[in-house]
Amino acid sequence: MPIYSYQCAACGLRFDRLRKMSESDSPQDCVECGTPARKMVTAAAFTFNHPASQTRGMAPPSTGTSDDWNYDKAIGRDAARRWEHIGQRIDRKRQVIADNPGSTGYDLSRNPDGSYRVMQPAERAQSEAGRALGAEVQKAIQAEKKGDG
Ligand SMILES: [Zn+2]
Numbered sequence: 001m002p003i004y005s006y007q008c009a010a011c012g013l014r015f016d017r018l019r020k021m022s023e024s025d026s027p028q029d030c031v032e033c034g035t036p037a038r039k040m041v042t043a044a045a046f047t048f049n050h051p052a053s054q055t056r057g058m059a060p061p062s063t064g065t066s067d068d069w070n071y072d073k074a075i076g077r078d079a080a081r082r083w084e085h086i087g088q089r090i091d092r093k094r095q096v097i098a099d100n101p102g103s104t105g106y107d108l109s110r111n112p113d114g115s116y117r118v119m120q121p122a123e124r125a126q127s128e129a130g131r132a133l134g135a136e137v138q139k140a141i142q143a144e145k146k147g148d149g
Contacts, residue, residue, distance in 0.1 A: 010035035016073075092116055 001018045008014075008030035015031050027036035096116040097103045107124050108116045119127060 005040040006030075006037040007040050008033060008035050008037040013037070014040070089114075 001020055002024070003016050004019055004024045005014060005016050006028045011030060011033045013030055013032045015028075015037070017028050019028075024039055027038055029035070030037045092114075093105065093108055093116050096108060096118060097105050100118045103118045107119050109119045109123065109127065110116055
């Protein structure tokens with residue numbers, strides 16, 4: 001079965017689907033928002049026969065975007081994984097905040113195993129002192145830069 005590209009008119013997401021040619025024209029539900037998305041006209045034949053995906057011939061000049069479907073797919077999977085990790089991290093933080101009613105969310109620290117804990121007052125004071133020092137240093141650097149300019 002060929003691969004067809006669809007684009008959602010509601011959220012703009014592009015995604016690919018393996019489909020029978022006879023069914024390719026019917027809209028596909030957007031994987032992001034569920035709105036029926038329409039088939040794009042460029043798609044499969046072009047990317048499969050693209051010189052960049054073959055061993056012979058010259059690669060096309062770089063346009064800053066990729067025409068290699070498999071490459072885009074890998075990036076998409078990687079991005080999805082990263083977002084998933086970010087989501088899990090936010091969930092863990094929310095759980096710690098829920099378990100510690102006094103927590104503001106700004107007093108969390110990450111443990112080596114990736115979990116979060118609420119910092120004790122002494123630890124928090126240290127952390128804030130460290131941040132304040134960092135801000136001082138940044139200010140000094142900016143002042144130095146301005147002096148040169
Ligand atoms: Zn959508």
